[in-house]
Amino acid sequence: MRAGHVKLYNANPEILKLLSGTKVQVSIMVQNHEIPGVASSQALADKRVRNNVLLYYHGTMIRFVLIGNEFSSYNSTDRDHQLWRDLVPAMCRIKSSLRSNGIHNIKGGTPPAMDVVESTFPPSSGRFRSDVAESVIMPLVRFLNSTWSHFFLDVYPYFPWSQNPGDISLDFALFRGNFNYTDPTTGLTYTNLLDQMLNSLIFAMERLGYSNIPLLIAETRWPNSGDIEEPRANIYNAATYNCNLIKKGKLSPSVFIWFPSSVN
The missing domain is CATH 3.20.20.80 (Glycosidases)
Structure with a gap:
């Protein structure tokens, strides 16, 4: 069984170049520490898309931009809680940048853990944790539903x-x-x-x-x-x-x- 999808924990340029010309669908990631900046600045979101998507898009099948990884597993500090609040705004800015560049076939999302x-x-x-259900998950599923995306999950x-x-x-x-x-x-x-x-x-x-x-x-x-x-x-x-x-x-x-x- 050949791999049809690859998830990268960043936007490694060497790997993206190696995947150019293949039929492998690629997920790249905005790392957790980058989320607050992207959420607060459209210019920074545009820069991320320019450097991590546009440079490779025509050769490499980038199909998903994941915003962070397992956000719900970090919940002990004010910085963690701010990350929760910034998650969907960062997705919206990345999506806006993709659309402004005429790219409509790349979906956004984030992979939480089962916790x-x-x-x-x-x-x-099954029910979501009470501390994230209304404040984080509800805006997230609204975004995913409105953009025809997926709910990613680390299980x-x-x-x-x-x-x-x-x-x-x-x-x-x-x-x-x-x-x-x-x-x-x-x-x-x-x-x-x-x-x-x-x-x-x-x-x-x-x-x-x-x-x-x-x-x-x-x-x-x-x-x-x-x-x-x-x-x-x-x-x-x-x-x-x-x-x-x-x-x-x-x-x-x-x-x-x-x-x-x-x-x-």
Whole structure:
């Protein structure tokens, strides 16, 4: 299975040049520390687009500009909270700059971690954390909905499994397919933990009134090593997760672009 998408954590010029002429769709990123400046200055947003998009756009298939990474995981300082407030304004400025340059096929977004969701089990109970739901997530989903973009997500089934190894089957987390879970509220049946986690976010978005925004997985994996308190983080399980994820992607490409109510 060849990679069709690449996520960069910056706008590395060497990588963007190497990808020129390929059919690989590329996501570039405005890093967290850059967000306040872009949010407050259209001139700076224009400069970012000029240097990181326009220089490569005609040769490299840049399709997404991600604003920050896992913003919801940083919440202990006033600076973190300011980052939350600057997130969507920065997206709007980047989008405005792209449009002013006649570019309409590059989407904006941001990939939070699963900690943005307060409740994930059962999936039908999914809801966003109270500290970000109205102030950050609501403006974000409005932006994504109005620009026909995706809700990006960094999702790691290892974490909920490792916190509840007695309640969640390892086979369920590794796509080994001999365990199912049925949500008692909806009757939806899940064959793996990844789908269950993703659908909890779908239900969280429905609670805000936005049920039609597709999800796109920005990151997912199983750790290949860990400390003594991190069970089953090893090369074998990492390889099992990756191989089974690829098989799932071949059978159902929507695992990477995951649409509401799509349970596999």
